[in-house]
Amino acid sequence: MQVREIMTDHVVSITPEESAALAARLLARYNLGALPVCEGDGKLRGIVTDRDIVVRCVAAQQDPGKKPVGEIMSEQVESVAPGDDVRKATERMSKNQIRRLPVVEDGKLIGMLSLGDIATDRACTMEAAEALSEISDNCRSAD
Numbered sequence: 001m002q003v004r005e006i007m008t009d010h011v012v013s014i015t016p017e018e019s020a021a022l023a024a025r026l027l028a029r030y031n032l033g034a035l036p037v038c039e040g041d042g043k044l045r046g047i048v049t050d051r052d053i054v055v056r057c058v059a060a061q062q063d064p065g066k067k068p069v070g071e072i073m074s075e076q077v078e079s080v081a082p083g084d085d086v087r088k089a090t091e092r093m094s095k096n097q098i099r100r101l102p103v104v105e106d107g108k109l110i111g112m113l114s115l116g117d118i119a120t121d122r123a124c125t126m127e128a129a130e131a132l133s134e135i136s137d138n139c140r141s142a143d
Contacts, residue, residue: 003089004082006118007103007111013038016045016070020057023048023069034100037073042108046073079104080113089113 013036014023023035027050037046048069056072057064079102080089089101093115103111 001086002082003080003084003086003103003113004111006086006120007082007113008117009111011036011102011109011112013109014048014069015040016068016073018069019065020048020053020062020067020069020072021064024050024053024064027053035069036077036102036109036112037069038109042110044077044079044102044104044107044109045070046075047077047102048073077102081105082110086113086118090115090118 012026012030012032014026016037016039026032026035034047034049036044037048038044052072052074053064056062057067078092078096078098080092082103082105093099093101100112100114102109103113
């Protein structure tokens with residue numbers, strides 16, 4: 001099965017110039033854990049998480065209304081292509097301890113693949129469970 005068959009293709013994103021406060025509102029409004037950061041042409045530049053906002057902005061005593069997302073985002077982003085095999089995507093999620101991957105084609109964001117997307121597909125339920133178990137086990141051992 002290919003990533004394009006189960007990915008979410010309606011993606012909420014933000015530009016690097018927009019504020020951390022706006023990113024936080026979007027994360028809350030859409031119940032997301034991460035927002036892709038894209039240029040106006042759709043090119044993926046990075047990803048910002050709720051944790052990035054807290055650690056790199058709020059805890060650093062920066063004003064979220066004035067802090068650009070581009071200054072707090074993670075620039076090193078794991079991604080997949082729409083034609084990639086879902087099993088390989090779940091292996092990448094497990095290996096890198098991440099729950100969602102941007103789907104990129106020709107350098108542009110076209111979707112997101114989350115463990116939730118994989119878990120709701122009957123053919124991939126086992127892979128999702130294994131990936132989540134590995135991520136959770138590694139998170140517990142880091143505490």
